[in-house]
Amino acid sequence: MAALLEIWPAVALTLKLASVTTLALLVLSTPLAWWLARSRVRWKEGVAAIVAMPLVLPPTALGFYLLLALGPDGPGGAVAGLWGGRSLAFTFEGLVIGSVIYSLPFVVQPIRNAFQAIDNGMLEAAASLGASPWDAFWSVAVPLARTGFLTGAVLGFAHTIGEFGVILMIGGDLPGETRVASIALYDFVETLQWGKAHLLAGGMVVFAFLVVLTVLLMDKRGRVRQ
Amino acid sequence: MAALLEIWPAVALTLKLASVTTLALLVLSTPLAWWLARSRVRWKEGVAAIVAMPLVLPPTALGFYLLLALGPDGPGGAVAGLWGGRSLAFTFEGLVIGSVIYSLPFVVQPIRNAFQAIDNGMLEAAASLGASPWDAFWSVAVPLARTGFLTGAVLGFAHTIGEFGVILMIGGDLPGETRVASIALYDFVETLQWGKAHLLAGGMVVFAFLVVLTVLLMDKRGRVRQ
Amino acid sequence: ANADTARIAVASNFTSAAKALADEYAALSGHAITPSYGATGALYLQISQGAPYAAFLAADQARPALLLQDDRAVPGSGFTYAIGELALFSRDAAAALGPDYLKQAPFERIAIADPATAPYGLAAMQTLQSLGLDAVLAPRIVRGKNIGQTFQFIWSGAAEAGFVARSQIADAGAGAHWTVPSSLHEPIAQDAVLLDASSVAARGFLAYLRSPAGRATISRHGYATPE
Amino acid sequence: MIEAAFKGRLGGFDLDACFAVPASGVTALFGPSGSGKTSILRCLAGLTQLDGRLSVNGEVWQDARTFVAPHRREAGYVFQSATLFPHLSVAGNLAYGEKRAAARRRGAASQPVLDRDAIIDLLGLAPFIDRRPSDLSGGERQRVAIGRALLAAPRLLLMDEPLSALDAMTKADILPYLERLAAVAAMPIVYVSHDIGEVARLADRIVQIAGGRVVGCGSTADMLERLGLEAGVPAFEESALLTGVIASHDTALRLTRVDCGGQSLTVPPLDLPVGQTIRVRVRARDVAIALQRPSGISIRNILDATILTIDAAEDAVHGDVVLGIGDARIKSRITREAMAELALKPGMPAFALIKSVSFDGRRGYTARDPETGADAR
């Protein structure tokens, strides 16, 4: 019970971070994935490769570079200055930015694949029925790419929950502000508090399992039978 | 130059690990993704959710549990015993196992989506032309799921290169054996050797960029126009 | 005095001691201390990027010195708050640990922390050098990035023995250990600095570390304290 | 008018098509497989962009500077392979275009609304209105696609073999409806079909395509006469059109008499007012020739005719005899044996024998007003 109380703020923060990040990832990935799937420009595969690059750096190293970028001397500091802040590092917003960058490829790629798989005839049919490209995108492309969106959401969500290196680096383990469950778990493991560690790890896994299962079942129920 | 020589073994090891892991991931994911895409059993979404679970744990925590599993008292020890070893921890094989488990969802999901998107009519046509399910799988399903495979390979490869927490935990940082580039980069950052850190990070990104770009362009060139 | 709060950055190896010290200090002064834990290197980087910590309890002397040098810390505030004690540890309670154990080497893997990044790792290497075993044992050494990880290598059974901080053994309980005589390695001094001159709570907390009560708590957690 | 000219390369295929037809009634695109019919239809819809010009009723949809986006053309399209939205039910598919048309209409002057229920009824969609397209048979899918295009209330309807997967009875239900629609809704239809019967029945004019080019263009009457000589139409279907005026209806015997240049034709009953001008397709193979007026015979239509031309190549199976009937001309295809036996010569008077039931009620068809029905150039 005491253990639960102790980890609750971290768990709540994790949920908030994972939800906000997943949402931000979907919002960001959708136009990017669409562009990657449909554009004819030659360099788009270059952009696709760049999106995957944050994956290549170890999280702490990536975190370090992000720390520099978000810090008072980087662009993040400039942005934070707009509302009187000093830097985006060590803030919740900074965590979201870091998590988004780190998980972006897992979300962009499945959505892009799903967009790519859509038969052009579907969009042509929509146009012939008077739907503008924007209208057709929402009424035809997005519903047909449903599975890609759900996969992206699941991977992005799970990855953000487990994410740790980047967050630790740019978040600074501030209780209630940037100390998420994964960091708390790390601390428990580091300090040999096995009981709490197992409890938290088990809780995270069970909770995430339920969320992911729900999403996957949603997909199954609503899946387009072609 | 000296810096290059210093990090070369780590880089070479990383390449080997990423290649072997990607290969192992594809080999493992293909049947799993097929089963997830085609099976009618109800609990398959449960399996799909379980595959995503390693993502949810912070790598060091996951690494610790893996360490227990691979160690002398876990199943890994039993397996290692077969060829006279004591444990799979601190071995290259152990690293591969850990990386595979950690990156599995990124590879399984895109391939599963691609398999799921294949029109049943294609497999029926193959059967009517005398192809056994096994034959049709290789001659029709796999080529049609090409984009899913490439996406899975890219994500798995990039993620393995950048992976760090798990590897550190089960690898024990043995130079030439389990010290990969991401660990070396971590060391440079920790010990404030910025020059080397930037060099290695830049090198990893550029190299991975080229690999990923090549794969993505391969996809583009050969993509099925439907 | 008005109740004040301060965030302090604490090297992970000092986690449980810091918790106890913060609780004691809060009861004593009414000031709240919220510790954040991390690797000394990472904490240093964060502080140099403006992390909102009022004080820094490092695991070495180098990073506090760097911060003082960069004017990131309050001049003259640095001091050694604890001296780590190195121990050879094995999960096997029956193991007869000592220099002979290292010489006979009845193990496949021995764990140490990374000498490049962790002070305890450096001390462990120095110990092996003093015993003339560094070259012999080199192929059997597995390295953790910090002593937390090193301890886990041993705790999980993946390595049969290894050098850890005595403070960790105090936390863990079971197993056998041998406290390495301080003559075999250079002292593992852990320094603290004040980062925010205006923080009453942090200044008070650093003072508490040097008070007899604070020193008692520190040594209860497996550290020596400076004279 | 629909004035179209497209020129360009599609993969390895050269398209260079240019035609102008009235923007009313039904225009058939006719040609063999792979000749470019679908490609032209796609250019009309704006789905494929080649160099060229296109204007519909004076409104420029494409020229050197303009390219109206497909969704702004309000061109309904029934695709060759029904592209229903798999994520929507049949009802959802139908509503897709309907909703958008309704939204458009609110802004502009209100247009005649197609009757949703009538279309569902006509196409027989009710039994599966709530199903997903994946659960439909081939013909059912095609019918939904037609309904969906109609309900979008397009200003121009493009149909790519919309009836090919349908059985004859269903076709026979849908054809008259399309026919009426083209007239009533003032919605020109461009129609691709391989079925010359369908084309003859429905089209006011035919644009004949071969190898990506327009090789013929004219009123259905003219083109049907000509088509027999060209590849693409089996000899079996060659025919001519007679224009006449409905003279009277015999309700007891269920016959309609048509006045055709002073002579009377008996055809199956037509539900049209007396005085209406109609056109009747007469297939060359259904016309026999007699030198004396036969008696005691079931053949109803025995028309006074003059032999105009005779065409009988040495190695041909049949000969074609063109007969003048008043101002009109019909063709009779008979064996060369009969030709020899009857010693036919141009200028000779003769009787054209047409079994009245040859004008099947389903295939006889009405002419629209003379202007829109006129030849395109």
Next chain:
Amino acid sequence: MIEAAFKGRLGGFDLDACFAVPASGVTALFGPSGSGKTSILRCLAGLTQLDGRLSVNGEVWQDARTFVAPHRREAGYVFQSATLFPHLSVAGNLAYGEKRAAARRRGAASQPVLDRDAIIDLLGLAPFIDRRPSDLSGGERQRVAIGRALLAAPRLLLMDEPLSALDAMTKADILPYLERLAAVAAMPIVYVSHDIGEVARLADRIVQIAGGRVVGCGSTADMLERLGLEAGVPAFEESALLTGVIASHDTALRLTRVDCGGQSLTVPPLDLPVGQTIRVRVRARDVAIALQRPSGISIRNILDATILTIDAAEDAVHGDVVLGIGDARIKSRITREAMAELALKPGMPAFALIKSVSFDGRRGYTARDPETGADAR
């Protein structure tokens, strides 16, 4: 024999079909859209598994205990919508089944090999043999699908409206080939089509489907006579078959004379030996009746006939008169006006007038040997 019985539910559709037909020649599945033709074909191929039995030539493909996997049935399938492999070129698609058939053949006794080049030539696939299916027109795709199925050298060929997207000329090229194939390659064909002409031409027997049930099954001759009375065939196409023996060829006039129960029929030239038994489809609407033998008329076939039955409902447009010609019977459809005027009565002698060109060379068709051509039950 192909003995099939399937019963089960597909979504909301009840299928309960049971029929037995000889495992040779062409069996047509005929019925309106949504009647279950495709579903039955899928059951035959093993692509849909319902309860039931299926045996082909005594080999059990399905019963309570057995279910032979689709790929072991060697049943070629031309799908209603061409399912070409998008990742393979046309050549790759063709080779797919061919390679596997060749591998199979190596194990078993060698089978007659279909000629690849002949098929490519016949179907006109050469111009786009290296292209991807996505770059083909609708008709081109359908032709590739036919070629692919044929080259897999199946033991049973299932075709779901394979010719619906093809123009008349292409159809006319392919039909005789399929016809010959069914006979020569000893490969029974089950054929779905809406085109009664195609069915009459190609099929040895017709299985009529409605609402998921077999409502009629019999030889093409019998079924064509019957089908007119049922939904699914427009009155326009109702016909009967006459059986005759080729008596002589007139090469100069390019005619063939057929001996039909002692009387002579003149038809367009047939490339068949004298003495061969053939069947000729005569459409009721092509037969006129005369009381005296007319003279000076182009109609070649004037047969002695006896009026057998007369069927003229009060409100019908036409009446049907069944005429006996020797042992055979044909039907004549004439107006009720003509019927009244001629005062026709059963038992009366009369003359049946059939324009010889009604037997179009492309539609007249040959009977295979009497056994395989026989009715299924």
